Each structure stands twice: as structure tokens, then as C-alpha cells.
Amino acid sequence: MRSIAWGAAASLALVATAAPAMAQEESQVSVLHAVPGLTVDVYVNGEETLPDFEPGTLTDPLTLAAGEYDIEVYPAGADPDSEDPAISAEGLAVPGGENLTLTANLDADGNPALNAFVNDTSQLDAGQARLTVRHTAAAPAVDVRAGGSPVIEGLTNPNEEVLNLDAGTVSADVTLAGTEDVVIGPADLDLGEGTNTIVYAWGSAEDGNLDLAVQTIDGLHGDPEGVPSGEGGLVDDSASAWLWVLGAAGVAGALVAGRKLSTATPSA
Structure with a gap:
């Protein structure tokens, strides 16, 4: 199984910068799990909310309120009482006011990475x-x-x-x-x-x-x-836990960068 111990310190700084201006807004957020061979369990505030999230799954869009959450992500089937999470963070800020897709995927060299994209929802001409x-x-x-x-x-x-x-x-x-x-x-x-x-x-x-x-x-x-x-396999609203994890690792910085938001690569 590939390691998914992604670092989020730099991204958290971006979240802290962007969150206050968007504190009263919500975002439409979807997530694509695009790391082959890696299934995870996601815990929010100590509760398992998304078990067995499988590769190739694209969630329905969720309306997420801005706020702060404690997140832990374990390899599927791990025992939180005896094993350390692959990813953990406290007080992660979720920004608002965007239409986003977050991806857990591989970078060009085959390492797990997190990316956040702003979806272009500007109006189109007829036809x-x-x-x-x-x-x-x-x-x-x-x-x-x-x-x-x-x-x-x-x-x-x-x-x-x-x-x-x-x-x-x-x-x-x-x-x-x-x-x-x-x-x-x-x-x-x-x-x-x-x-x-x-x-x-x-x-x-x-x-x-x-x-x-x-x-x-x-x-x-x-x-x-x-x-x-989504057209890639859907999960229910408990997917918000996984979205929060990805958003904490990159989404707020995207609001500054524009269309392509931010990338986090493994620290371990």
C-alpha cells in the first residue's frame, strides 16, 4: 500500500489567511479519489464517517459551510486505538464561496498528491x-x-x-x-x-x-x-469528511492562485 502521510503545514497557513473573508459563505465541493490501490477510512471529530472510500470514486457535490474540523485518515481497516493516522490535523478551516473539485491522485512521479481545482461555471453562449x-x-x-x-x-x-x-x-x-x-x-x-x-x-x-x-x-x-x-461512482453525504481533509491540504490557497488551486505532496 502506498504511503499517504501528506504534510499540510504550508497549506494550513494559506487556509488561515483566506478563511476569515469567506467565513459566512458555503462551497459546492466534489471529490475524486484517484490514487490506485488505496482505500481509506475517514474520521471527523473522533467518529468514523467515511469507511472504505475506494479509488475511482467521484462524490456528489456537497454544500459545505465554512468552519473548523478535526480530521484523521487511516488506511482502511486500521484500529484508531492502536495505530497512528496517515493524516491528522486539528482545527482545519474550510473556506467557502467556491465551486470546487478536490482530487487525491498521483503526481507525475507516482507519489500521492492533493490538488484542488476551481470549476469554471461562467455562462456559455447558446449552442x-x-x-x-x-x-x-x-x-x-x-x-x-x-x-x-x-x-x-x-x-x-x-x-x-x-x-x-x-x-x-x-x-x-x-x-x-x-x-x-x-x-x-x-x-x-x-x-x-x-x-x-x-x-x-x-x-x-x-x-x-x-x-x-x-x-x-x-x-x-x-x-x-x-x-x-459526479459520474464516477457516488457516495452519500458522509463524504464531507474526506472533502474536509483535502480542502485543508490545499483548497484555500487556490482562491489566490486562480483556476488551478494548490498541490500538496507527501512529506513521508
């Missing part, structure tokens, strides 16, 4: 759809092709590209940058009018388990906030 592609896999730079032609080139972990396109169905695949070597796909993506379809490349090229996860935000012709709806 248009938005495609967001995020590289969250242990893999080198990649090109993304639509209908066999590159539309995104040289995308590296943990970056993203956002395109506004005509709505419709697109056959997409992922190749190693500058080559014809397909590593993911092809897959048909239904880019609905007024939606942001967010595609995550995750897994490990070396281990041969690269995969796609897809998230859709709709309502972008009306309510500019949108409502994310």
Missing part, C-alpha cells in the same frame, strides 16, 4: 459546451485528441486546459505528447449544451491502470454557479 481536461495521472505530458486531431497538446500533471466548443458528441483519446501512442480511450464524450464536462486522466502509466473519470456541471446558460454532478 456551446465547455470541455475541461485535467492531468492527474502518474504519466508524462500528453496530447488530447478529438476526432483524431489534437485539441490539447503537451498537458502535464497537475495542469488543466479549458475549451469552449460546439455542443455535441466527441470521440476523444489521449496519446503521449507528440506521438500516436494512445494511452487512454478512445471514449465518446457527450458535450451537452450549457455544460462543463470535466475529464480527469488518472492512474499510473507504469502500472498500466490509466483511466478516465468524468464530471459534469450543468445549468451554465442560467444559474452561473452551476451544480456539479
Whole structure:
């Protein structure tokens, strides 16, 4: 099992800076668990609230109030009375006022990492759809092709590209940058009018388990906030515990950085 002893000290400083201005707001937050082979149990204020959270799971969006929480994360099945948590922190501040997706994934070198992304919920013109592609896999730079032609080139972990396109169905695949070597796909993506379809490349090229996860935000012709709806396997509202953990490790700093928020890498 991979170690997940991520450090959060620097990120906590960013949280402390950003939280007061957003103390009265809430965020729409989804989370993608994209670390292959790693299942965890999450405890909030000493209570197990999310057991057996499995890789490949994308949660429904949750409305989270700003606040502070005590979090402990253990490898699945661990005994909290006799084992130390993989991650623990007290008084973690959850900021508000954003539409976010948080990912636990591998960095380009195959180490566990945490990333937080601001989802683009700006309004689209009639007949248009938005495609967001995020590289969250242990893999080198990649090109993304639509209908066999590159539309995104040289995308590296943990970056993203956002395109506004005509709505419709697109056959997409992922190749190693500058080559014809397909590593993911092809897959048909239904880019609905007024939606942001967010595609995550995750897994490990070396281990041969690269995969796609897809998230859709709709309502972008009306309510500019949108409502994310996961398509990668859903869990119930107890997922908020895992979201708090990820948010504490990176989300507040994102509010300063812009579209791509922040990254935390393992300290052990």
C-alpha cells in the first residue's frame, strides 16, 4: 500500500489567511479519489464517517459551510486505538464561496498528491459546451485528441486546459505528447449544451491502470454557479469528511492562485 502521510503545514497557513473573508459563505465541493490501490477510512471529530472510500470514486457535490474540523485518515481497516493516522490535523478551516473539485491522485512521479481545482461555471453562449481536461495521472505530458486531431497538446500533471466548443458528441483519446501512442480511450464524450464536462486522466502509466473519470456541471446558460454532478461512482453525504481533509491540504490557497488551486505532496 502506498504511503499517504501528506504534510499540510504550508497549506494550513494559506487556509488561515483566506478563511476569515469567506467565513459566512458555503462551497459546492466534489471529490475524486484517484490514487490506485488505496482505500481509506475517514474520521471527523473522533467518529468514523467515511469507511472504505475506494479509488475511482467521484462524490456528489456537497454544500459545505465554512468552519473548523478535526480530521484523521487511516488506511482502511486500521484500529484508531492502536495505530497512528496517515493524516491528522486539528482545527482545519474550510473556506467557502467556491465551486470546487478536490482530487487525491498521483503526481507525475507516482507519489500521492492533493490538488484542488476551481470549476469554471461562467455562462456559455447558446449552442456551446465547455470541455475541461485535467492531468492527474502518474504519466508524462500528453496530447488530447478529438476526432483524431489534437485539441490539447503537451498537458502535464497537475495542469488543466479549458475549451469552449460546439455542443455535441466527441470521440476523444489521449496519446503521449507528440506521438500516436494512445494511452487512454478512445471514449465518446457527450458535450451537452450549457455544460462543463470535466475529464480527469488518472492512474499510473507504469502500472498500466490509466483511466478516465468524468464530471459534469450543468445549468451554465442560467444559474452561473452551476451544480456539479459526479459520474464516477457516488457516495452519500458522509463524504464531507474526506472533502474536509483535502480542502485543508490545499483548497484555500487556490482562491489566490486562480483556476488551478494548490498541490500538496507527501512529506513521508
